[in-house]
Amino acid sequence: MTSTPSSSPLPISIQDLSFGYNKGEPTITHATFDVKEGEFIGIIGPNGGGKTTLLKLLMGFLDPWKGSISIFGQSPKKHPNGIAYVPQQLRFDKQFPITTFELVLGGRLSNLPWWGSFSKEDRERALHSLEQVHLSDYAKKPFGTLSGGQAQRALIARALTSNPKILLLDEPTSSVDAQAEADIHELLSKIRKNLTILMVTHDIRSVINHVERVLCVQGRVESMSPAELCEHFALGLYHFPLIQTPQSHLT
Template sequence: MNVTARSQDSTDIVLETHDLTVAYDKKPVLYGIDVAVTPGQLVGIMGPNGAGKSTLIKAIMGLLDPASGWIQIFGEPNTTQRKRVSYVPQRREVDWDFPVTVMDVVLMGRYGHLGLFRRPGKRDREIAMEALEKVNMIPYAGRQISNLSGGQQQRVFLARALAQEADLYLMDEPFVGVDAATESTIIQLLHDLRSNGKTILVVHHDLPTARNYFDSLLLLNMRMIAFGPVDEVFREDLLQRAYGGRLTILSEVAEEVGEKSKVDVSASS
């Protein structure tokens, strides 16, 4: 019975979090998030600054440890599923003067599959080239990354994620600071991924475009405000709750929790 239940889980639910609380630098940023995402969805994660959007993604990726609750991907603990999950960090988080070419960066998408000691082979190069083709960046494959525009940088990151050949994609603000051509490339790419049965979560900032871009929205402001199809979630009252008056008492308490545990640390050491 257990076996059937498990396989049932892994086909129905791509990502599930249960009572997920995440703290950043000892200060809770997300409280008790319960989410279950079904396959083939394009989900926008939205909320004001400091709502915990990036934190949620990082927790799902296993880059931050939850303070409580759990995260499952395809019915298994998230840290065991790294090969099936792909992450697109914010563009400004790396040094774009680093001495690597576009191709080098895209090949890094294969490293998770290669392990520590294996080098990328012919097959990996082919996959990387295909990924570059999907974002129209083949002509730039040999360029050093410092010669790229913002939109091109974003496309390189997307190509690296595509090269991972994952089933679940988590993207942190891929639309920030890109040109119109890149924006439409990204949209096209997201739609292609979705029609191949992939699931995509995108942290997004811009309310007006959100409606057209996504199937579902996850409204976040330290707590989960709403999660569901765009038509149901994109409502005045829900948006007001997410963006309007912040949960003042919650954030004040979080602040104090952070302060207190810092004092604890210095007292104990």
């Protein structure tokens, strides 16, 4: 189920997954898909379609009603460090006195021993992550003073400090300008080596050249190649539902 005989377990394997917040009202229904090592996947879908819910299920924050989720062959709860998450909204008080370095270092919290002191390695890892997102010069600046795009890059750095194998991003470019968005896409293209990336986005047009596959989430989850999605664009069919039902003939 989670691996082929000749290969190691897949980063993500989902079989017939269903989940809902309220009994009787599924948010995700009968989702089945695999993600291969090193893939960069865009996740699209209408508001309320279940994109954030899907990421939370992958992180092990929510338990499926039905079906299975496997992360490298194991339950999501067994992978606190293998999978990192940049949330859609960070509830953060801009006045809170924390430097950008401290925010990024916080990504190492799950590595802390019980006596709770960051090691030299933790600090070096945080500095390296800041370098990766081109924010070394901002290490000592209060996080609250960063621009939207810089703050988003700092949050990506925070996620990278745990040295994840899978990076989940929930609309990292939704509140930044076009230049900052392009910077983030370029950054992700650079750091994607050794990473499997799933990124929720509302602007698939700007990532279509970066991603290898697109998951359309609206209760159901459908996998499409960028070429297939472009066909939808070309036909003027880029609206929801994108997922074909017996009633909706898209071709």
